[in-house]
Amino acid sequence: MIKTEKEEFNVLIKDIIENSSFRELDSEMHHGISRFQHSYRVAWGVYKLTKKLHFQYQEATRAALLHDFYFNYQLEENGDVKNLVEHPSMAVLNASKYYDLSERQKNMIESHMFPLCKVMPKYKESFCITLVDKLVAIYEQNRYKVGMKLGVYLLFLFNMLTLQK
Numbered sequence: 001m002i003k004t005e006k007e008e009f010n011v012l013i014k015d016i017i018e019n020s021s022f023r024e025l026d027s028e029m030h031h032g033i034s035r036f037q038h039s040y041r042v043a044w045g046v047y048k049l050t051k052k053l054h055f056q057y058q059e060a061t062r063a064a065l066l067h068d069f070y071f072n073y074q075l076e077e078n079g080d081v082k083n084l085v086e087h088p089s090m091a092v093l094n095a096s097k098y099y100d101l102s103e104r105q106k107n108m109i110e111s112h113m114f115p116l117c118k119v120m121p122k123y124k125e126s127f128c129i130t131l132v133d134k135l136v137a138i139y140e141q142n143r144y145k146v147g148m149k150l151g152v153y154l155l156f157l158f159n160m161l162t163l164q165k
C-alpha cells in the first residue's frame with residue numbers, strides 16, 4: 001500500500017535505480033556531484049511538477065531519471081558543444097538497451113537540452129523535463145561554486161595563519 005509521494009516515486013523508479021549499468025552513473029561527475037544524484041534530483045522535481053499538473057507523470061518521471069544516461073567515455077574529447085547537443089541521443093540509446101521507451105519518453109529525453117538539441121520538445125512533459133533539468137543544473141552549479149569559493153577562502157586563511165607563525 002503506497003502512502004506517500006516519496007514511496008510512490010521510489011516504486012516508480014525502483015527497477016532503474018537497481019540497474020547495475022545505470023548505477024555506474026554514481027561514479028560519473030556532473031555539476032560537481034555524481035550524474036546519478038543529478039538524475040535522481042531531476043526525476044523527483046519532474047515527478048512533483050507533472051503530478052501536480054495532472055500530466056503523464058509516471059512516464060515523465062522515468063524519462064527524467066534516464067535523461068542523462070550516458071558515460072564520459074562515450075563523449076568526444078574537446079567537443080564540449082557537440083557533446084551538449086549529442087548526449088541526449090546517447091541517453092536514449094543506452095536507456096533503450098534496458099527499457100521499452102515510448103515515443104513520448106524518447107522525445108522527453110532527446111529534447112531535454114532544448115534549445116541546444118537536434119530534437120524539439122513535442123509534449124508538455126518534455127517541456128517540464130527541460131525546465132526542471134535547467135533549474136536543477138543552476139542550483140547544483142551554484143552550490144558547487146559556493147563550496148569551491150569557501151574552500152579557496154579557507155585555504156587562503158590557513159596559509160595566512162601558517163605563514164605568520
Ligand SMILES: [Fe+2]
Binds near residue numbers: 112
Ligand atoms: Fe543532459
Ligand SMILES: [Fe+2]
Binds near residue numbers: 042067068133
Ligand atoms: Fe541533466
